[in-house]
Every structure is written in structure tokens, then in C-alpha cells.
Amino acid sequence: MKSILGGLSMVGTLLVVTAFCAAPSEARITRIEITKVEPVFEGKEFGSVGSYERLIGRAHGEVDPNLQANAIIQDIDLAPKNARGFIEYVTDLEILRPADRSKSNGTLFFNIVNRGNKGGLFNADVPFGPPQNIADNNSLKVAGDGFMMKQGYTLVWFGWQGDILPGNNRMTLTVPVAKNPDGSAITGIVRGELIVQAPLKTLNLSSGWFTALNHSSYPSVSVDNRTPLADGFLPSLTVRSKGQDPRVAIANTEWSFGACPEGGSVVPGDRQICLPSGFEPGRIYELIYRAKDPLVLGLGFAATRDLAAFLKQEESDEVQTPNPVYHPDNKALVMGSSQSGRFIRSFIHLGFNADEKGRIVFEGAYPHIGGGLISLNVRFAQPGHAWGEQVDHLYPAYDFPFTYAKQTDPLTRRSQGILDRCEASRTCPKIFHVATVLELWEGRQSLGLTDPLGKRDVAEPPNVRTFIMAGTQHAPARLPLPTAEPFGNCQQQPNPNPQIWTMRALLTALVGWVLEEKQPPD
Numbered sequence: 001m002k003s004i005l006g007g008l009s010m011v012g013t014l015l016v017v018t019a020f021c022a023a024p025s026e027a028r029i030t031r032i033e034i035t036k037v038e039p040v041f042e043g044k045e046f047g048s049v050g051s052y053e054r055l056i057g058r059a060h061g062e063v064d065p066n067l068q069a070n071a072i073i074q075d076i077d078l079a080p081k082n083a084r085g086f087i088e089y090v091t092d093l094e095i096l097r098p099a100d101r102s103k104s105n106g107t108l109f110f111n112i113v114n115r116g117n118k119g120g121l122f123n124a125d126v127p128f129g130p131p132q133n134i135a136d137n138n139s140l141k142v143a144g145d146g147f148m149m150k151q152g153y154t155l156v157w158f159g160w161q162g163d164i165l166p167g168n169n170r171m172t173l174t175v176p177v178a179k180n181p182d183g184s185a186i187t188g189i190v191r192g193e194l195i196v197q198a199p200l201k202t203l204n205l206s207s208g209w210f211t212a213l214n215h216s217s218y219p220s221v222s223v224d225n226r227t228p229l230a231d232g233f234l235p236s237l238t239v240r241s242k243g244q245d246p247r248v249a250i251a252n253t254e255w256s257f258g259a260c261p262e263g264g265s266v267v268p269g270d271r272q273i274c275l276p277s278g279f280e281p282g283r284i285y286e287l288i289y290r291a292k293d294p295l296v297l298g299l300g301f302a303a304t305r306d307l308a309a310f311l312k313q314e315e316s317d318e319v320q321t322p323n324p325v326y327h328p329d330n331k332a333l334v335m336g337s338s339q340s341g342r343f344i345r346s347f348i349h350l351g352f353n354a355d356e357k358g359r360i361v362f363e364g365a366y367p368h369i370g371g372g373l374i375s376l377n378v379r380f381a382q383p384g385h386a387w388g389e390q391v392d393h394l395y396p397a398y399d400f401p402f403t404y405a406k407q408t409d410p411l412t413r414r415s416q417g418i419l420d421r422c423e424a425s426r427t428c429p430k431i432f433h434v435a436t437v438l439e440l441w442e443g444r445q446s447l448g449l450t451d452p453l454g455k456r457d458v459a460e461p462p463n464v465r466t467f468i469m470a471g472t473q474h475a476p477a478r479l480p481l482p483t484a485e486p487f488g489n490c491q492q493q494p495n496p497n498p499q500i501w502t503m504r505a506l507l508t509a510l511v512g513w514v515l516e517e518k519q520p521p522d
Contacts, residue, residue: 028356029310030318031060032093040096040140046149049103054140055095055324059158059310062086063302072350073298074377075178078186089162089299090174091307094118096140096155097325105152106329107511110308110362112336112343115214115384116170118157120335122504123147138169147504154325158307160300160343161376161383163206163216170214173300177293178379185292187221189233190380194285195391199278201260205271205287209391210339211384218291218380219270223257225289235289237273243390247286250275257289284390291380298377300343301352308332308362309355331514333364334429335507338474339386341370342397349373349401351421353429360427364514366507368434369474371445372398389442402447404431404464409452419461432510432520433466434503438474465520467506472497 040054064086065076079087098104111120117134123144126137136142143149159173166172178186195209205217220235228234237255238247259267260274279285312330316322336344344367347353353361375396376383385395400409406417422428439445449466450457460466477494487493512518 029059029061029306032317032321032323033057033060034324039099041143044143044146046146049098049150049152051099052096052149053099055097057093059091059093059307060088061091061303061306062088063299067356069351069354069356070302072377073296073302074379075294075296076298078178078180079176079296080179087176087296087299089303091159091303092171092173093307094157094171095324098152098154103152104154104327106327106331107153107515108156108312108325108330108332109148109153110156110332110334112160112304112334112340113157113171114336114338114340115210116159116161116164116172118171119337119340120155121148122500122507123149124500135168156311158303160304162295162297162300163384165214165216167214173303175296175299178296186294187290187292188294188380190218190289190291192287192289193385193392193395194273194279194287196279196281199280201276201278202272202274203279205273205289206382206384208385209388210386211382215384217271219293220257221290221292223268223270225255225257226252229290233290235287238286239283241283243284243393294380297381297383300376301347301350304347305352305355305361308334309359313359332362333366333511333514334362335366335368336370337368338370339374339383341367342372342374343376345370345418346373346376348422348429349418350377351425353422354425354427358425360429362429364510365429365431366434366510367431368503369436369439371435371439371443371448387443398444398447400452402452403449403458405458405461407451407458428463430510430513431464432506433464434469434506435466436469436472436474436499440468465522469499469502471495472499
């Protein structure tokens with residue numbers, strides 16, 4: 001400050017200091033709403049910790065678009081501002097905590113939900129998996145063997161993906177639409193990959209393999225698909241059987257923006273597509289259209305940062321509502337699987353593990369079966385898409401950098417690592433990166449273990465451990481296994497080899513590393 005203020009008069013100095021004191025600029029949680037507190041798991045007792053309770057509510061937050069830490073958020077400067085000049089968001093919030101809060105082990109375990117659905121409950125015998133279980137799992141109906149409850153963890157779930165639709169007790173995040181400075185709609189070309197598992201004539205524009213029913217769609221700028229726009233652009237629909245096959249055009253006279261009612265005329269609509277001949281399973285349909293009104297989805301990173309910082313550090317919100325899990329010595333861990341594991345890696349890569357006061361947000365991170373990054377912080381982002389040998393193969397999920405340690409990309413000559421920003425701010429977490437064989441064969445996990453040309457292994461930074469669960473697939477198949485074809489989505493018999501026991505052992509090791517500096521396994 002001396003070199004900056006040294007030449008100013010005393011009055012000028014006082015004005016500058018007063019300005020800093022009177023107008024602190026911090027992204028923060030402004031208000032916590034807990035709408036329900038109820039016993040969970042039918043009041044079951046978990047050893048010496050006792051029973052648990054479930055808190056349901058929402059967290060209101062705001063982000064200062066002028067802060068350097070937030071400038072990296074795509075379109076933050078084009079989001080509508082409140083009277084204080086900040087950008088607002090609202091996230092769903094659920095918490096499991098010991099009913100007797102003195103029995104907490106002081107560890108806040110944040111699970112990054114997957115497409116709005118809860119995970120991270122390392123209790124055995126919880127039937128996560130098929131769609132028929134999702135609503136029950138999100139309602140926390142089954143405790144399994146209570147592994148995490150017996151140890152006194154506090155579990156936190158919240159919404160981070162702003163294009164998730166409500167339903168099935170999913171966790172959602174409300175974020176604003178970006179607009180041009182004059183208030184007009186922002187437009188851009190969007191690629192939609194449409195895939196069905198049963199014949200259908202009407203689809204949402206977001207109906208991909210992973211996004212069929214629970215994701216909102218970017219609206220088309222026009223419901224007329226047969227008249228070119230002013231610049232000559234005309235939307236297109238193609239079909240192919242495999243990713244490498246040539247695309248076959250479907251004439252614009254054969255489809256429309258809107259819905260196909262049975263026995264009636266097309267009902268025009270800007271978020272649906274009608275194909276009267278029907279979308280068929282086993283085909284990749286590709287829609288290229290001009291959309292409008294991009295969501296500021298990168299706020300999901302800021303919401304994660306601010307909520308975790310608040311629950312870990314602050315005693316109350318701006319209206320003096322108490323922090324429901326406050327303890328002065330809380331530590332925070334973050335865990336997520338697949339899409340959510342890629343979110344964690346991107347969260348760290350973009351520098352969000354430092355809060356607005358420069359403090360570390362998560363002391364430990366546990367990205368599971370997610371080896372790349374996530375395309376959340378781009379205009380017209382579609383983070384519900386993933387990667388695959390065929391489906392979603394062309395969506396961005398594996399941009400450089402691939403490794404936690406710094407590497408040089410031979411194509412772009414960029415030198416970068418996932419930990420660069422947190423190393424500069426000294427806020428890197430201790431990381432257990434955990435993968436399966438599927439990620440190596442199909443998910444490009446090998447890019448995270450070698451140099452970009454695959455010629456040599458890369459030494460991991462001291463705060464990182466990578467574990468490959470050999471002989472396992474992305475998620476274990478449920479028993480009993482089918483004894484004959486069809487084998488679900490696969491040609492071969494699926495693998496039921498469980499991951500839960502390995503993951504629990506690794507969680508215990510990670511917590512020991514974070515809390516007690518116990519050296520983890522190699």
C-alpha cells in the first residue's frame with residue numbers, strides 16, 4: 001500500500017481507505033433458508049453418533065462481476081445485476097447432520113450431484129443406479145449399513161447445474177440469462193445430439209443419451225425451419241448409425257420445431273422438435289440450429305465455492321440466520337462421480353478452490369470416474385453431455401490440460417496443469433483421483449497419466465494420488481446378471497465387481513491425510 005498511496009495527500013489517503021472499508025466486494029451467500037428439518041432414515045440410531053436429521057432449503061448467493069476471481073466466468077459481464085451491482089443465483093440445499101451436533105466428526109462432506117441426482121453416500125446396500133431408484137435415492141429413503149453416519153460425517157448436497165429441470169427430487173440451481181448490453185437476446189449456433197432408447201416422434205432439443213428428460217433446452221430463434229434467417233442460416237437435421245458414418249440429411253420439410261400430437265397438426269414450439277416418421281433407437285440424430293438466451297452456467301462454480309466457504313467458515317448469513325452446520329474447526333471434502341468428478345477437476349483448474357478472502361475452500365477432493373474437464377463455463381454450455389465411443393463423442397470434455405502436473409501441449413504449445421491456479425494461491429486440496437478400467441479404454445483417462453504423446457508416465461504432484469480400480473467398469477452392474485442377450489446397452493456380459501469397499505477404504509485414507517497428515521497409500 002505504501003507505494004500506491006505514498007504520493008497522495010492525507011485526505012486522499014483517507015478517502016481511499018474509507019472506500020475500501022465501506023464497500024467490501026465479496027461473492028457470498030447472503031441468505032440461507034431452511035424450510036424443513038426432519039428425522040431421516042426413520043430415526044435409526046447409528047452407533048455412538050445416534051440419529052440423523054435432514055435439512056431441506058435453499059441458499060441465496062451473489063457474485064461481484066468486477067472481481068478478478070469471477071472474471072473467468074463466461075458472460076458474467078452480460079448477466080443482469082441487482083441494485084448492488086451483483087449477479088444473483090439460488091441453489092437447492094440439503095444437509096444430513098447428526099441430530100446431536102456435538103457428535104459430528106467436524107468433516108463436511110460435499111457431494112457434487114450428477115445431473116441433479118445425489119451420490120456420495122458410501123453406505124453399502126444403497127441401491128443407486130437404475131431410473132426406478134433415483135427418486136428414492138434422492139429422497140434418502142435407505143441408509144444401508146450407515147457407514148458414514150456411524151462416523152459422524154455431515155453430508156451436503158446442492159445444485160450447481162443451471163440447466164437441470166426440477167423433478168424426482170433433483171437438486172437445481174437458478175442462474176440468469178445473459179443479454180447483450182442493449183438488452184437484446186444473445187444468439188449462437190448450437191449442436192444438439194438427439195438419441196432415443198425407444199421410438200418417439202417429439203423430443204426436447206436437449207434430448208441426448210444422458211439428457212433426455214431432465215435438462216432444459218436453449219430455444220430456437222425461430223420456429224420456422226424452412227425459411228433461412230436474414231444471414232442465410234438454415235437449421236439442419238441429419239442421421240447416422242455410427243459416429244464415423246457419413247451424415248444423411250433429413251429434409252427440412254420432414255421435420256419441424258414443435259410437438260407432434262397423435263392424429264393432429266404440429267404444434268409449433270421453440271424448445272422441441274417433431275419428426276413425424278419417428279426417431280429410431282440405435283441412430284445418432286444431429287440438430288444444428290441457432291439458439292438464443294444462453295444461461296450463465298459458469299456460476300455453478302461460484303455457487304460451489306461460496307456455499308462451501310459459508311458452511312465451513314461463517315456463523316450466520318446477512319440476516320443473522322445461523323449456519324446450520326457451523327463449527328469453528330470444520331474441514332471440507334468434495335467428492336463427485338463421472339460428470340461430477342470432471343466438475344471437481346475443472347473447479348480446481350479454474351481457481352475456485354480459493355474463496356473471496358483467499359482461504360482454501362476444500363481441504364480434500366475425491367474426483368471419481370471422471371478423468372477430463374467439464375464444458376460448463378462456455379456460452380450455450382451443455383454440461384449434461386459427456387463422452388463415449390459413439391454417443392456424445394464430439395462434445396468437449398477433454399480439453400488441455402489433462403494432468404494435474406504441468407505439461408506442454410505439442411499442438412498448441414500451451415504449458416499448463418490443472419493445479420496451476422491453486423498452486424499460485426496456495427489453496428490446492430489433497431486429491432485422491434480414482435478411476436476404473438472403463439475410463440482408460442473409453443474415457444481418455446490415460447491422458448491424465450502420461451505426457452500428451454503417451455510416451456512417458458508423468459510424476460504426480462505431492463498432493464495427488466491416482467488409483468485405478470482394476471477389473472471394474474464405470475459403475476458395477478446390478479445383480480442378478482442377465483444370463484442371455486440382450487445385456488442392456490452392451491454386447492458382453494456386464495461386470496458386477498463392486499467399488500464400494502475400495503472407495504470406503506480410500507475415503508478413510510483421504511480423511512486421515514487431510515485431518516492428521518497420515519501419509520496415504522502410494
